[in-house]
Amino acid sequence: MIEIQKTTESKIDKTNFDNLAFGQVFSDHMMECDYKDGSWQKPIIRPYGPLSLEPSARVFHYGQAVFEGMKAYKDKDDRIWLFRPEQNFERINKSSARMAIPEFPKEYFFEALEELLKLDKDWIKKGFGNSLYLRPFVIATESGVSASAAKEYKFMIICSPAQAYYSGEVRVKFSEKYSRAADGGVGFAKAAGNYGAQFYPTNLAKEEGFQQIIWTDANSHEYLEEAGTMNIFFRIGNKLVTAPTNDRILDGVTRKSVLKLAEENNIEVEVRRVSVQEIVEAARKGELKEMFGSGTATVINPIAGFGYKEQKFELPNMDDSYASFFKDTLMKIQYNETEDLYNWTYEVK
Amino acid sequence: MIEIQKTTESKIDKTNFDNLAFGQVFSDHMMECDYKDGSWQKPIIRPYGPLSLEPSARVFHYGQAVFEGMKAYKDKDDRIWLFRPEQNFERINKSSARMAIPEFPKEYFFEALEELLKLDKDWIKKGFGNSLYLRPFVIATESGVSASAAKEYKFMIICSPAQAYYSGEVRVKFSEKYSRAADGGVGFAKAAGNYGAQFYPTNLAKEEGFQQIIWTDANSHEYLEEAGTMNIFFRIGNKLVTAPTNDRILDGVTRKSVLKLAEENNIEVEVRRVSVQEIVEAARKGELKEMFGSGTATVINPIAGFGYKEQKFELPNMDDSYASFFKDTLMKIQYNETEDLYNWTYEVK
Ligand SMILES: Cc1ncc(COP(=O)(O)O)c(C=O)c1O
Ligand SMILES: Cc1ncc(COP(=O)(O)O)c(C=O)c1O
Numbered sequence: 001m002i003e004i005q006k007t008t009e010s011k012i013d014k015t016n017f018d019n020l021a022f023g024q025v026f027s028d029h030m031m032e033c034d035y036k037d038g039s040w041q042k043p044i045i046r047p048y049g050p051l052s053l054e055p056s057a058r059v060f061h062y063g064q065a066v067f068e069g070m071k072a073y074k075d076k077d078d079r080i081w082l083f084r085p086e087q088n089f090e091r092i093n094k095s096s097a098r099m100a101i102p103e104f105p106k107e108y109f110f111e112a113l114e115e116l117l118k119l120d121k122d123w124i125k126k127g128f129g130n131s132l133y134l135r136p137f138v139i140a141t142e143s144g145v146s147a148s149a150a151k152e153y154k155f156m157i158i159c160s161p162a163q164a165y166y167s168g169e170v171r172v173k174f175s176e177k178y179s180r181a182a183d184g185g186v187g188f189a190k191a192a193g194n195y196g197a198q199f200y201p202t203n204l205a206k207e208e209g210f211q212q213i214i215w216t217d218a219n220s221h222e223y224l225e226e227a228g229t230m231n232i233f234f235r236i237g238n239k240l241v242t243a244p245t246n247d248r249i250l251d252g253v254t255r256k257s258v259l260k261l262a263e264e265n266n267i268e269v270e271v272r273r274v275s276v277q278e279i280v281e282a283a284r285k286g287e288l289k290e291m292f293g294s295g296t297a298t299v300i301n302p303i304a305g306f307g308y309k310e311q312k313f314e315l316p317n318m319d320d321s322y323a324s325f326f327k328d329t330l331m332k333i334q335y336n337e338t339e340d341l342y343n344w345t346y347e348v349k
Numbered sequence: 350m351i352e353i354q355k356t357t358e359s360k361i362d363k364t365n366f367d368n369l370a371f372g373q374v375f376s377d378h379m380m381e382c383d384y385k386d387g388s389w390q391k392p393i394i395r396p397y398g399p400l401s402l403e404p405s406a407r408v409f410h411y412g413q414a415v416f417e418g419m420k421a422y423k424d425k426d427d428r429i430w431l432f433r434p435e436q437n438f439e440r441i442n443k444s445s446a447r448m449a450i451p452e453f454p455k456e457y458f459f460e461a462l463e464e465l466l467k468l469d470k471d472w473i474k475k476g477f478g479n480s481l482y483l484r485p486f487v488i489a490t491e492s493g494v495s496a497s498a499a500k501e502y503k504f505m506i507i508c509s510p511a512q513a514y515y516s517g518e519v520r521v522k523f524s525e526k527y528s529r530a531a532d533g534g535v536g537f538a539k540a541a542g543n544y545g546a547q548f549y550p551t552n553l554a555k556e557e558g559f560q561q562i563i564w565t566d567a568n569s570h571e572y573l574e575e576a577g578t579m580n581i582f583f584r585i586g587n588k589l590v591t592a593p594t595n596d597r598i599l600d601g602v603t604r605k606s607v608l609k610l611a612e613e614n615n616i617e618v619e620v621r622r623v624s625v626q627e628i629v630e631a632a633r634k635g636e637l638k639e640m641f642g643s644g645t646a647t648v649i650n651p652i653a654g655f656g657y658k659e660q661k662f663e664l665p666n667m668d669d670s671y672a673s674f675f676k677d678t679l680m681k682i683q684y685n686e687t688e689d690l691y692n693w694t695y696e697v698k
Contacts, residue, residue: 023494024495050401056375060486062541062544063542064548065412067410099545099546100548135405135410140545143373144372145372147547147577148551149548156404178534180531182567185528185529185567193412193535193540196414197448197535199411199496199497200448202497203449218532218568
C-alpha cells in the first residue's frame with residue numbers, strides 16, 4: 001500500500017559504522033506522509049533527501065512540531081526487533097493532540113516502520129549497543145504567518161544508525177531558576193519547543209561542569225522531575241524512587257519498563273514526589289546510593305554526581321548497581337537474548 | 350553591502366490588495382542570512398521562494414526558532430515609516446539568547462529592512478490600516494537529531510501586505526487549567542513553540558464561543574497575564590490596569606507605547622498583578638468599563654466580553670473609550686499624521 005521509491009545509490013558503503021556520532025548520519029530511505037484536505041494522504045518511502053518548504057511554513061513560526069525516538073535492534077540470527085513500539089505510536093498522537101496536530105493512523109505508522117526497516121535492514125548492525133535510531137516526527141507545513149493551527153502537515157520517519165551511547169561520566173545540576181514546563185503546559189508532550197528551550201540553561205550548567213540539568217517544578221523548584229531527554233531515578237538505601245508523571249513530565253517508555261522490572265524483581269519502588277531536600281540529605285548521610293536516567297537513546301545512564309546551589313555531591317561506585325541490572329536486563333530483551341516475559345518486543349518480518 | 354537578486358517577475362499585479370487574509374500573501378523579495386563557522390555570513394535579498402532543508406534540520410525537532418512582528422507604513426507623501434524598530438531588534442536578540450541562538454548584528458538587521466522595503470515599496474499601500482507586515486525570524490538549520498543547540502542558523506525577513514485587521518467582536522476566556530508559560534521558562538521570548546502550544550486550548554475555547562484566551566499564571570491561575578499575541582489592559586472606572594512584564598510575559602512594543610501615551614495624557618495607570626477575582630468583581634459591579642489587547646497586528650483590539658468558569662460577562666460600549674483613543678493616537682503616529690513627540694518613528698529612505 002505504501003509507495004516505495006528505492007534509492008539507486010546506497011550510502012551504506014561510505015558509512016563508517018565504527019565511528020558514529022549520535023544522530024548525524026541517516027540511512028538510505030525515509031518515510032513521508034502529507035496531511036491535507038482533512039486527511040492523511042498515501043505514505044511514500046523515498047530516498048533520504050531535503051525538503052522544500054515555504055519560509056512561511058507554520059513550523060518555522062509557531063513550532064507546531066512533535067517527534068518520537070525509538071530503536072530497531074538486530075539479533076544474532078539477523079531478526080529485527082522493535083521495543084514496545086505501540087507506546088511510541090500512542091505517545092506521538094498524544095503529543096500531536098496537545099499541539100493541535102491531527103493524529104496519525106496506526107496502520108500507516110506500523111506499515112511504514114516495517115517497510116522502511118526491511119528496505120534499510122543493512123543499516124541495523126548486530127552487536128549489543130548497535131541499533132538503528134528511528135525518528136518519527138510531524139511538522140506543520142502550511143504556509144501562513146497568522147497564529148493558528150495549520151491545515152497541512154508532514155509526518156516523516158528518518159533513521160540514523162547508532163552505536164552504544166557513552167557520554168562519559170554524567171554529572172547533573174538541580175535547577176533552581178530555570179524550568180522546562182508549566183502546569184497546564186506541554187511538558188508531557190514531545191513537542192519540539194520543549195527541547196530548544198532547555199539548551200540555554202543547559203549550556204550555563206555545562207560552564208559549571210555539569211552535563212545535564214535535572215528539572216524541578218516551576219512553582220517552587222523543590223521537587224525533582226526529569227532530565228532533558230531522560231526520566232530520573234534515585235536509589236536511597238535499596239529503595240528506588242522516581243517522580244510520578246504529570247502534565248509536565250514525559251511518560252518515558254524506558255521508565256515504565258524499569259518500574260515493571262523493579263516490581264518483578266522485588267526491588268522496592270516508590271513513585272512519588274521527590275524533594276531536592278530529601279536527595280541532598282540522603283547524599284549527605286551516604287544513603288543515596290545511585291541516580292540514573294532512563295531513555296531510549298542511552299537506555300540507562302548512571303549519574304556520577306550532582307550539584308545544588310553551591311554544593312556538589314559525588315555518588316559512590318556500586319558493584320551491584322541497579323543501573324547495570326536494569327540496563328542489562330532491558331538490553332537482553334531488546335536484542336532478543338532472553339525470554340520476553342512481558343510481550344514488549346515486536347518483530348519486523 | 351547586501352547582495353540583491355531582483356525578481357524578474359513581480360507578483361504585485363496578481364495580488365488583490367482589497368481582499369487580503371492576514372499573513373497569506375508575500376511580497377516579491379525576502380532577506381536571508383546564514384550563520385555558520387561561528388558567524389553570520391553576508392545577507393542576501395532574493396525573490397521570495399522555498400527553502401531546502403534536511404529533514405533532520407534541528408528546527409523541526411527541537412524548535413530552535415524565534416520571530417518578530419513589525420509593520421511598515423506609507424504616509425500621504427509616499428514616505429515609508431517603521432514604528433520603534435529598534436525594540437523589535439532588541440527583542441529578537443533577547444529571544445534568540447534564551448533559545449541558545451546567536452544574536453544578529455544590528456547593522457545587518459537595519460540594512461536588510463531598508464533595502465527590502467525600498468525594493469518592495471509598492472507592496473506598502475497608503476491608507477489608514479494598510480501596511481506591510483514584516484516577519485523577521487531565525488531557525489536552526491543544522492542537520493542532526495541530537496538534542497543540543499545547532500551550529501548553523503538562518504535569519505530571514507519575509508513581508509506580507511496587510512489591511513486593517515478586523516476580527517469581529519472578540520470575547521475572551523480566562524484560563525483555568527491550561528497555561529502558556531512557566532516561571533523560569535521562555536514565555537517572555539517570541540519562541541515559536543510558545544505559539545503552537547496555545548492552539549489546542551484556544552480551539553477548546555473557540556468551541557465555547559470565545560475567540561481567544563487570556564492566560565493566567567501557571568501556578569495558581571489567579572492572575573491575568575496576556576493573550577496569545579496581545580498584551581492586555583483593563584479599565585476599571587477611569588483607571589487603566591495591566592500586568593507587569595516578567596519572564597512569562599512578552600514585553601510588547603504596543604503595550605509600552607500605550608503606557609507612555611497614558612502617562613502623557615494623564616490617564617491613571619497601574620502596572621501590577623491583576624487578579625481574576627478583581628476583574629470579575631469589577632465586572633459585576635459595573636466598574637469594568639473596558640478590556641483591550643495591544644499588539645502589532647491589531648494595534649488595539651477592544652474586547653466585548655469574557656468568560657470565567659461558568660460565568661460570562663459582557664462589557665459596555667463606551668463612547669469615550671480608551672481603546673479608540675490609543676488606537677487612533679498610535680496610528681496617527683505610525684502613519685506620520687501627527688507630530689512624533691517620543692521619537693518612535695523611523696523613516697526608510
Ligand atoms: C523529556 C524526556 N524525558 C524522558 C525521555 C525518555 O523517554 P523514553 O524512555 O520513552 O525514551 C525522553 C526521551 O524520549 C524525553 O525527551
Ligand atoms: C505573546 C505576545 N504578547 C504580546 C504581543 C504584542 O507585542 P507587540 O506590541 O510588540 O506586537 C505579541 C505580539 O507580538 C505576542 O506574541
